Amino acid sequence: MQAHGARALGYWRWSRTICNSVAARNTALYSSRVSFSSVSPSPQVPDADGSASATATAHPGSVRNHRERELILSVLSTVPSPREARKFLNSVSGGETMRSQRAFEEQQARLAMEQPAVRTPGQLVPGEILPSAGGQQQQYARAETGGAPALETVPRKLTAAVFIDGLQSDSACERTGKLLAQIQRIGVTPVVMLGSGARDGGHDGYRAIVKRVHQLSDAIEREGGKARPINEGLFFNSPYMPSALSVDPELIGAAVAQNQTPIISPLMADSSLRVQVLRTQAAAPALARALAQSTSPQQAMAGSRGEFSLLLARLILLGNSDGLTSTDGEAFHRFVNLEEDYGDLAAAGCRQAETLDLMRICLGILPPTAAGIVASVDSDPSLVLKGLISERPVGTQHKSAAQRLQRDRNAALRGLNHTQSTVPSYKPLPNYPFVKIGSDRNAASASNAAAQPPTRFTLLRHGFRIQRHKSVDTCDLPRLRALLESSFKRTLDGDSYFDRLRALEKRGGIEIIIAGDYQGAVVATHEPLPGSDKPLPYLDKFAVLPTAQGTGMADILWAQLRRACPSCMWRSRNDNGVNKWYFDRSNGHFRSRALEAGEQGTRWVFFWYQSQAAGQRTLTADEIQAGIEVSQAIPPSFA
Structure with a gap:
């Protein structure tokens, strides 16, 4: 309390x-x-x-x-x-x-001038040069x-x-x-x-x-x-x-x-x-x-x-x-x-x-x-x-207690009750808001639906083109490496990391999703699970350039990830500032034990989300337990 x-x-x-x-x-x-x-x-x-x-x-x-x-x-x-x-x-x-907006706009404008894209007539690209009423350019x-950003x-x-x-x-x-x-x-x-x-x-x-x-x-x-x-x-x-x-x-x-x-x-x-x-x-x-x-x-x-x-x-x-x-x-x-x-x-x-x-x-x-x-x-x-x-759609705001309770009930009916001893238990974040916006229109009765104000809206972004790769060698590796290092602000052990992805291509497969002009990327792998013929969908990297923050890039990439991997698991360092964002988008999480004095290692938080669509694969209790062990054993990719 x-x-x-x-x-x-x-x-x-x-x-x-x-x-x-x-x-x-x-x-x-x-x-x-x-x-x-x-x-x-x-x-x-x-x-x-x-x-x-x-x-x-x-x-x-x-x-x-x-x-x-x-x-x-x-x-x-x-x-x-x-x-x-x-x-x-x-x-x-x-x-x-918003310095990030200025840097992003300058980058988009340079790309539009240096590499004019082929697009349909009338299609507009954000950040391009717009014609004014007098025919001039702005x-x-x-x-x-290559120059420094202009001062305001x-x-x-x-x-x-x-x-x-x-x-x-x-x-x-x-x-x-x-x-x-x-x-x-x-x-x-x-x-x-x-x-x-x-x-x-x-x-x-x-x-x-x-x-x-x-x-x-x-x-x-x-x-x-x-x-x-x-x-x-x-x-x-x-x-x-x-x-x-x-x-x-x-x-x-x-x-x-x-x-x-x-x-x-x-x-x-x-x-x-x-x-x-x-x-x-x-x-x-x-x-x-x-x-x-x-x-x-x-x-x-x-x-x-x-x-x-x-x-x-x-x-x-x-x-x-x-x-x-x-x-x-x-x-x-x-x-x-x-x-x-x-x-x-x-x-x-x-x-x-x-x-x-x-x-x-x-x-x-x-x-x-x-x-x-x-x-x-x-x-x-x-x-x-x-x-x-907020920069998020309503559906990605904090989940209400009723939604969480219903989700747990559905999980219990599917044999995925997270309270069982075979699955690590997790505690949801406290729920806010302080003001009730209104009842869910689908849950309201027909007689009260007209009296309740709408509780949803659609968020739109001009967005970015999406590239999908099944192989590392079809990507522009220097640009992908620069994106990962810029996003994580650490040096990537490129040779070992890309060799690991090439090995996984032949086993479970990989998914590399590139947004825009290498301004954001998702790397998802299918990790082999011991004793199972189905690999584990694993979110290996989620990266957004600092200059692309505030453009909705993260939500766009997350939607593409959910489309490619209906159910998925990933890990994050215990002190990672992005964890709050992960908590909002996960169905469950498990914290690794605290390190004893003198022990070496990293404290991880393991997240997973489940597909709610009929016919899609869901992770069983044993797969979640095995996935935590597999995720913990993945070698670090940054020096």
């Missing part, structure tokens, strides 16, 4: 740190809010059922305290890893603006090949582009306004565009869109944020490129400079001053391109008075669905690597095909470290904050 209390206190302090880290930037915002509240009565904010909230009629100070508590609890519910917490705090504080963090001269504001389609009810408008106000208060600037809700542009939706834009702005103001509706002058047809839609970023920059959330209408006036309602599929890529061209660390954003440029972290699409599903509705996609998975999803059928295509286009325009989130407008704000702060 004391350990649980200490961890709870640590998460509470971390959430307060997030709120305090942006307090200095919002001092003027909060002071103006206090002065306004002192002379004006607090508005009554309707709840989801239409009744007025009791806190809305309370003292203005109580309302602010209530909002702060809600924000802290929402942040606590994300349960990020220490690395994710540090990264988010650094990005909102302004002291550090590059994210351009640096000469302009501060960057962490930004999330939010596209909303399907904001039909007043309750959804209030819920979305609360979400956007909370995003603004934790130091992220949302740039919001409302969709037309129609497949074809026209005059019919003009009044409805303008009305919703102002309603959403009012909802943000009621929740303590600041908003600015932008209905005119943003979209236009450039005389240099009449067929292309252009965006004037100055109006957005001016709103962000005043700590206001721009709420954009997809409206455009033609040369005859007739107003057109633009389709989301046309307006969203144009807006994404304008935002991407405002991310240069050497040039301030137009309209910002030279104060900042943008640091785009997320592209959030709030619509009528809580993610991407298959056409028959059977499969839900929690994570999508667009570069590798788009063709398979399109061929198999996706119920939200237009949403998938739109996210693919926009993420191809945005910087490579940006991620996409597809969620429902009816989602709890805490759920979307989880995807904003």
